[in-house]
Amino acid sequence: xxxxxxxxxxxxxxxxxxxxxSCTYDTSESDYYLFWYKQPPSRQMxxxxxxxxxxxxxxxxxxxxxxxxxxxxxxxLKISDSQLGDAAMYFCAYRSLDMNRDDKIIFGKxxxxxxLP
Amino acid sequence: NAGVTQTPxxxxxxxxxxxxLQCTQDxxxxxxxxxxxxxxxxxxxxxxxxGAGITDKGEVPNGYNVSRSTTEDFPLxxxxxAPSQTSVYFCASSRDTDTQYFGPGTRLTxx
Numbered sequence: 368x369x370x371x372x373x374x375x376x377x378x379x380x381x382x383x384x385x386x387x388x389s390c391t392y393d394t395s396e397s398d399y400y401l402f403w404y405k406q407p408p409s410r411q412m413x414x415x416x417x418x419x420x421x422x423x424x425x426x427x428x429x430x431x432x433x434x435x436x437x438x439x440x441x442x443x444l445k446i447s448d449s450q451l452g453d454a455a456m457y458f459c460a461y462r463s464l465d466m467n468r469d470d471k472i473i474f475g476k477x478x479x480x481x482x483l484p
Numbered sequence: 485n486a487g488v489t490q491t492p493x494x495x496x497x498x499x500x501x502x503x504x505l506q507c508t509q510d511x512x513x514x515x516x517x518x519x520x521x522x523x524x525x526x527x528x529x530x531x532x533x534x535g536a537g538i539t540d541k542g543e544v545p546n547g548y549n550v551s552r553s554t555t556e557d558f559p560l561x562x563x564x565x566a567p568s569q570t571s572v573y574f575c576a577s578s579r580d581t582d583t584q585y586f587g588p589g590t591r592l593t594x595x
Contacts, residue, residue, distance in 0.1 A: 477526055
């Protein structure tokens with residue numbers, strides 16, 4: 368079965384600093400998608416960044432970037448120049464391209480990020 | 485831009501009651517999903533649909549039913565509500581097996 372592990376339940380970072388959230392996953396598939404979602408106190412799930420496994424280049428969206436290590440099955444999120452609005456729960460998610468699997472979409476348990484002013 | 489809308493936002497049910505959570509999307513997405521999020525946990529997939537008339541089970545389908553008669557709507561039905569179904573429910577949609585867009589969630593309490 369596919370799994371997603373976020374080993375840091377909570378993290379804190381000083382405003383304007385850089386923080387890295389870790390995510391590891393387990394799969395026997397060679398092609399898949401990986402995502403980071405942000406869930407602020409409003410509970411809305413907001414896509415932060417996505418990565419296609421067949422692409423070696425790490426995805427980047429403004430202050431957000433990932434370090435995708437396919438062989439190590441690692442997908443960490445780096446937030447640069449942290450802002451107060453970045454405070455939220457962050458979820459790492461795996462998506463199989465095989466919709467016949469029961470475990471086609473798996474979310475980690477999340478990392479709560481606090482931004483210190 | 486409505487995106488994915490869910491109703492109601494909050495609901496309290498008594499054990500054994502039934503209800504339908506509504507989900508509508510206006511992006512003409514083929515794929516739609518229902519998730520539940522328990523406290524301190526990530527989302528778990530309940531049911532999904534790849535198009536009108538086609539639905540299939542996710543990880544945790546027991547106690548729920550869905551239908552997809554139109555592209556836009558994907559209601560989730562709870563029959564005989566149980567305390568274990570107390571959770572936050574999210575509906576999502578996607579164009580294909582790519583990025584999902586989520587609704588604002590429904591907080592359900594079963595007493």
